Amino acid sequence: MDRKQFLKNSTLGLGALATGITSLRARSVRLKESTYDKLYEQVGFNHLPATPDLITHPHTPMKMILHKAESRGHADHGWLNTHHSFSFASYYNPERVHFGALRVLNDDIVAAGRGFSTHPHDNMEIISIPLSGDLEHKDSMGNVAVIREGDVQVMSAGTGIYHSEYNRNKDAEVRFLQIWLFPREKQVTPRYDQIPIRDVARKNEFYQILSPSLDDQGVWIHQDAWFHMGDFDARSTAAYTLRKKGNGVYAFVLEGSGRIEGQVLSRRDGLGIWDTDQFAFQALEKTRILLMEVPMSI
Numbered sequence: 001m002d003r004k005q006f007l008k009n010s011t012l013g014l015g016a017l018a019t020g021i022t023s024l025r026a027r028s029v030r031l032k033e034s035t036y037d038k039l040y041e042q043v044g045f046n047h048l049p050a051t052p053d054l055i056t057h058p059h060t061p062m063k064m065i066l067h068k069a070e071s072r073g074h075a076d077h078g079w080l081n082t083h084h085s086f087s088f089a090s091y092y093n094p095e096r097v098h099f100g101a102l103r104v105l106n107d108d109i110v111a112a113g114r115g116f117s118t119h120p121h122d123n124m125e126i127i128s129i130p131l132s133g134d135l136e137h138k139d140s141m142g143n144v145a146v147i148r149e150g151d152v153q154v155m156s157a158g159t160g161i162y163h164s165e166y167n168r169n170k171d172a173e174v175r176f177l178q179i180w181l182f183p184r185e186k187q188v189t190p191r192y193d194q195i196p197i198r199d200v201a202r203k204n205e206f207y208q209i210l211s212p213s214l215d216d217q218g219v220w221i222h223q224d225a226w227f228h229m230g231d232f233d234a235r236s237t238a239a240y241t242l243r244k245k246g247n248g249v250y251a252f253v254l255e256g257s258g259r260i261e262g263q264v265l266s267r268r269d270g271l272g273i274w275d276t277d278q279f280a281f282q283a284l285e286k287t288r289i290l291l292m293e294v295p296m297s298i
Helices: 003-011 035-044
Strands: 063-067 073-076 080-084 102-110 115-121 125-132 134-139 144-148 151-156 161-167 174-181 191-196 206-211 226-232 237-241 247-255 258-260 263-265 270-274 278-283 287-295
Touching: 035 102, 063 263, 102 161, 102 247, 102 287, 115 134, 125 134, 125 144, 134 174, 144 151, 144 191, 151 206, 174 287, 226 237, 226 278
Parallel strands: none
Antiparallel strands: 063 270, 073 080, 080 102, 102 174, 115 161, 125 151, 125 174, 134 144, 134 161, 151 191, 206 226, 226 287, 237 278, 247 270, 247 287, 258 263, 258 278
C-alpha cells in the first residue's frame, strides 16, 4: 500500500489509525517550561569528539566517533528500563549531549500495562520506532493510535502539545526507540503522522523511512533529515550517499553486527560520521541498522 492510499484508508477508519491520520492540526497548548529551551541550553558543549576519541579515515576528510552500547547512560525505573545514547534525564555527559540536530536517542523497554503519563513538549521533532510490542499513543490534538513493529511515528511538537504513551499489552513488554531532533523552524503548527514501513522494506539495501518532504517515501518532519533502515543478510554490502552537503549520519545497530569504513559495530553500538559524502557498510552477520542523517549545526 502506498502512502496516499494509507492516508485515504486511515481517514475512512480502515488503516492503523481508526481515529484518522489526517488529524494533523489542532489547538496549541501553552507550556510552563519549554522542551526546546531546556535542551538547547546544553548544546553549548561540543558535540564533536575530543582528539583522543576522534576516528579519522586515511586519505579522506571523513571523521567518526564510536559510542559503544555499554557506554550509554542507563536507568531502570522498574516500569521503564532505558538506555540513553545522549545526555538525558539523570544521565549527563558533556561530550555526549547531541550529534548535530540529533538530541535524544533512547532505547526504551516499557513493562506490561505501564507507560509515560501525559506530559508536554514544544518545538521538537519526535520520532518513535517500535521494535516489539504495541505502544498506545494519545495527545492533545485528539489522536489515539497504536504503533507496532513495522510502523514509524512522528510528532511535530511545534507551538506545544501534551501526549502520553502506554504499553497496550498486559502480559508483554514493549520495546521502542524514542528519537528527538531539533527542528529547522520553531513555532510550527503541531502535527502527528504514522505509517507502516513494512511495504517499503527492502532486503540488503537501505530504504528510506523519513525525510523533509511530504511527497517523499516515509514520514516527514520539519528538519533537513533523512532516516533509512537496512535489513541485511550476512556478508551483504551497501553504500549510503548523504542527501545534503554538511549533514552527518548517526548509525545505530539494532541487531547483529557490521562494519562501516573499517569500524566494527555490534548490537546497539552507535557511530557518528561526518565530513563525507558517502560511506560503505558491510554486514558481518544477519543485521538490522538505522541510519539517521541530520544537519551538523542547528
